Amino acid sequence: MYKSISKKALYDNASLSFVFEFHTDLDKRRASAKLARALGKKVKWFKEIDASFTPTFETFKVSPIYSNGYKEISLETGFLPYNEAMHMFLKASHVIESIGHTTERCQVLTKIRLDHEALKLTPVSKLNKFKYLLGIEESKLFNLWPSANNEEGKVHQTHLRFIQPREVYNTIVTENYVERMSPNEFSFPESDFFANNFSELDHGQLIIKYISGKDYTKKKKEATDTINTVIEHLYETLLHNYEYSINEKKRITGIVEDYRNSILGTRSYINFKTNYPDISLYVDLKPIHFLIEANYSTIREKLFKLIAGGGMTKGIVNYDTERNAIQVKDAEILKSIIIEGVEFYQCKVEADAIHCLFEGCDVANSKLANCTIFSHNSIESSKVLDCKYLGENNTIKYSYVDNSTDLMINADLRECLVNGGTFTLGSDIDAKTKIINK
Secondary structure (H helix, E strand, O other), rough: HHHHHHHHHHOEEEEEEEEEEEEEEEHHHHHHHHHHHHHEEEEEOOOOOOOOOOOOOOOOEEEEEEOOOOOOEEEEOOOHHHHHHHHHHHHHHHHHHHHHEEOOOEEEEEEEOHHHHHHOOOOHHHHHHHHHHHOOHHHHHHHHHOOOOOOOHHOOHHHHHHEOOOOOOOOOHHHHHHHHOOOOOOEEOOOOEEEEOOOOHHHEEEEOOEEOOOOOHHOOHHHHHHHHHHHHHHHHHOOOOOOOHHHHHHHHHHHHOOOOOOHHHHHOOOHHHHHHHHEEEEEEOOOHHHHHHHHHHHHHHHHHHHHHHHOOEEEEEEEOOOOOEEEEEEEEEEEEEEEEEEEEEOOOOEEEEOOOEEEEEEEEEOOOEEEEOOOOEEEEEEEEEEOEOOOOOOEEEOEEEEEEOOEEEOOOEEEEEEEEOOEOOOOOOOOEEEEEOO
């Protein structure tokens, strides 16, 4: 179980909890009974999602998920000492194989705690997130969990691309400045796309989502290697929380260079035209130089995000001064960009988007929250949450849709899962689409 006997003290002072996602034809009562017998724990089941009960060492939890497919449930454990936790992982995997199955969208959410006092470490709550991400070598972990081109592909993104100075154009970026990586000076966005989740660091626990995909229950060695790798890397990071190795300093130099190039390339309109000749810029649909110059400082941070975060290399960008809106046309945004308040027209988009607008777009592997969906959009393998549908001829496939009852869904749905919302008379729902709450 241990990668090295010298690591025994580390593992003896580590504890884990798991959330297993899987599908089963059994009802939750029967599934819970089988899990309880096999795992030797009490298993409390819930008909609907219920956040009021937190699993414990003695009592686990079964509840529905909905967001990844019909008849999907989760088994959530309490925290267990490392040895018992890994044994529990193996037992749970066997039971899941016997009573159900997993798909490409299923994953295991793993929470990790370390006893910092026993290990004489910096507490997990004070983890230097930047150093942790800098040294984790995610490509090796992703290779253990290859994923099809679907929603779960979003996990295969690194935080590093999305960390940026809060004052992009008022900051002199140096190696020392980046090494400090103060949360007051840099933004650390959170997204469903990331395999590392820092949202519970204040509670002393790191969340990882590498273990995923169809038949993850059969890849027990890969799961063990993944968890061990992260535990050891977390330990090493906390042991030298703000000290950087030579290799890490080399990576920081590369990051600084990328920051400088992206910032310099978008700092002024002249620089932008020189560095991105295939992106046409307009203001109120006019390519007038002095108009663009006068408004450039208003839009350059959104341009920075589209280029540095979204990988945009060509297309048309218009700034509507009356509506204070950035509009993007004929572009490809295929790096799971985290973006807010942009209007996309005839674009290919992969995004974690909020308050955005889509017209005539091909959207895939995305999360759209509180967005406006106009006409002729094709949306696949995505989550569409509380969106407004203000046009016709939209198609949503293989996706999870959840709307409040006062927001009408106007789209043709194919093999979707609908948790909430009402449909217009013009919507066409195929037989493979499941509607949970009618």
